[in-house]
Amino acid sequence: MFGKDTRYNFPAAYIQYVKFAGSKVSSTVLADTQFSGNLITMVEDLNRFLKINIIVKRPVFVSILQEDNVFNFSERAIREFLMNALMHRSYEITSPIKFYQYSDRIEIVNPGGLYGNARPENFPNVSDYRNLVIAESMRVMGYVNRFNRGIETSQQDLIENGNSPAKFDFHTWGVFKVIADEAVDEVKNEPVNEPVNEPVNEPVNEPVNEPVNLTQRQNQIVAILQKDNNLSRENIAQKIGVTRSTIYREIESLKKIGVLERKGSDKTGVWVINTRMIG
Numbered sequence: 001m002f003g004k005d006t007r008y009n010f011p012a013a014y015i016q017y018v019k020f021a022g023s024k025v026s027s028t029v030l031a032d033t034q035f036s037g038n039l040i041t042m043v044e045d046l047n048r049f050l051k052i053n054i055i056v057k058r059p060v061f062v063s064i065l066q067e068d069n070v071f072n073f074s075e076r077a078i079r080e081f082l083m084n085a086l087m088h089r090s091y092e093i094t095s096p097i098k099f100y101q102y103s104d105r106i107e108i109v110n111p112g113g114l115y116g117n118a119r120p121e122n123f124p125n126v127s128d129y130r131n132l133v134i135a136e137s138m139r140v141m142g143y144v145n146r147f148n149r150g151i152e153t154s155q156q157d158l159i160e161n162g163n164s165p166a167k168f169d170f171h172t173w174g175v176f177k178v179i180a181d182e183a184v185d186e187v188k189n190e191p192v193n194e195p196v197n198e199p200v201n202e203p204v205n206e207p208v209n210e211p212v213n214l215t216q217r218q219n220q221i222v223a224i225l226q227k228d229n230n231l232s233r234e235n236i237a238q239k240i241g242v243t244r245s246t247i248y249r250e251i252e253s254l255k256k257i258g259v260l261e262r263k264g265s266d267k268t269g270v271w272v273i274n275t276r277m278i279g
Helices: 037-053 076-087 134-141 149-163 215-225 233-240 246-256
Strands: 015-020 028-034 057-063 064-073 095-101 103-113 167-169 173-183 260-263 269-272
Touching: 015 037, 015 076, 028 037, 037 076, 037 134, 076 103, 076 134, 076 149, 076 173, 095 233, 215 233, 215 246, 215 269, 233 246, 246 260
Parallel strands: 015 095
Antiparallel strands: 015 028, 057 064, 095 103, 103 173, 167 173, 260 269
16 A cells, blocks of 8 residues: 555556557557556546546537537446455456556556456446455545445446446456447537527527327437436436437427427426327
């Protein structure tokens, strides 16, 4: 935890970070660095590195007067996976922790694999500790979760951020691998300030007498709101598993064609569905 020259006794006690231009290990290397030293130093360096170099915030278009921020990864989830790697890795294996960032995902490869009573069939509900002193020290210092809920919380963080849940590779001998895909927003390639070419005097909520054909996602939104018309846009996004900006855009479309209407304020109002519009 506090050693001055930890790699003298543990030569592989470091994290190797590599950033690739593409999605394969054969892709061009854009950057690489090592994190070494005692665990206190490594944790502090990793926290700064995540904030500055890994987590990217991008504004995306929601409406003419509104933008939403989309992050490529959940910072808290990636930090949790790295802390678990430091805590659970085998320091006897002469291989570092591999922290690889590809164009579409992050992979963290931890030397040592699952340990003790932890098995692929019971992970993450059962955990065991290869390094008891390190594990207890990291918990006391607040670096890791105290109640074995770190993985569960991280998965929820990823979903709320717009990422897919992380995948775990238990079957490569001698290692434990975490794969976190980058968040993808459907408006990623659309111009943020794209001009609106609709006629100014066209009625926004002009009634339509014939049922309209909705997309699969729009039908999902309508079905969810038929069960609970008090849900916020954020709640809807979590239930469907997409970003808030995607839900904002879909709801604006549903409002424009007359399928949805908001009655009352954002906090206390309700959604009203025009069932005649959806057949």
